């Protein structure tokens with residue numbers, strides 16, 4: 001009797017684990033509602049546009065209805081590995097505190113103006129000069145990255161906009177098919193304050209009002225991007241804000257950046273846009289691929305990194321970061337638990353089956369003996 005109860009309990013635990021594991025991963029899913037991007041958009045201010053009416057952008061800015069729009073969802077299983085993709089090399093990113101950089105709130109984003117001495121020297125046919133970087137974010141409840149990975153949003157996203165050196169300036173390049181190269185990276189939440197991001201975020205209150213600007217000391221902007229630039233996705237797309245020119249060669253890095261919860265909250269809760277409303281949820285919804293494909297500089301998809309994310313040893317800090325941002329770590333932790341309990345269950349089931357078989361054999365032998373001898377025998381001790 002005791003044994004039956006034990007096995008029933010084990011079965012219950014097993015079922016619970018299997019149910020809980022997939023549920024924990026579904027909580028990170030998002031409906032992917034609104035969003036944007038930009039480069040040299042000076043005309044956009046002649047028309048008011050906002051993120052709440054992004055489905056109407058195309059009526060004024062016809063390119064927004066095009067077939068190579070950004071952002072997109074990056075389906076990691078459909079990404080095509082291209083071993084010939086040249087790696088990205090940056091130069092001039094290590095700025096010193098002088099000259100100062102202009103930081104502005106343009107009513108759509110927080111933007112830092114960059115000097116053309118910052119450039120991409122390898123990765124494309126031509127050198128691309130930096131022009132500006134800016135951010136997309138959501139709210140504490142709603143993650144605000146523009147691109148998604150397998151339909152999952154990250155809390156925020158950084159875009160570093162560059163223009164092709166064959167053009168005189170970003171305005172001339174902005175509507176050319178080979179005009180722009182944007183380096184994008186996902187921003188997640190980590191335990192530590194990010195000192196490099198703090199150089200920008202500490203000046204947020206100076207630009208809280210729309211169309212205001214301030215100056216901040218220069219710094220090494222390379223540290224705003226992930227440590228490794230080796231693993232990335234590449235596709236052709238557009239500005240993610242009106243006028244939505246289809247002129248962007250997109251690079252989205254696989255490795256992420258982390259800032260603290262407090263730092264992200266500062267970004268979400270400080271800047272104002274028109275009518276004194278908080279500037280937040282400035283992300284455009286993922287656009288259809290229309291036959292485009294995404295290539296990757298690496299062959300294994302993030303979902304196949306299982307051996308790297310072993311939850312039992314917390315030695316790898318990148319593992320903790322993934323897990324704390326609700327990323328792949330949680331899901332894989334659940335999978336590993338489920339497999340472990342599944343295995344345990346299988347072994348106990350086998351043991352129980354053998355035990356039951358033995359008992360039945362014994363019992364039938366006893367019944368046989370009882371029929372033959374007709375003599376009363378006391379119950380065997382092991383029935384107790």
Ligand SMILES: [Zn+2]
Nearest residue numbers: 036037038159
């Ligand atoms: Zn952008």
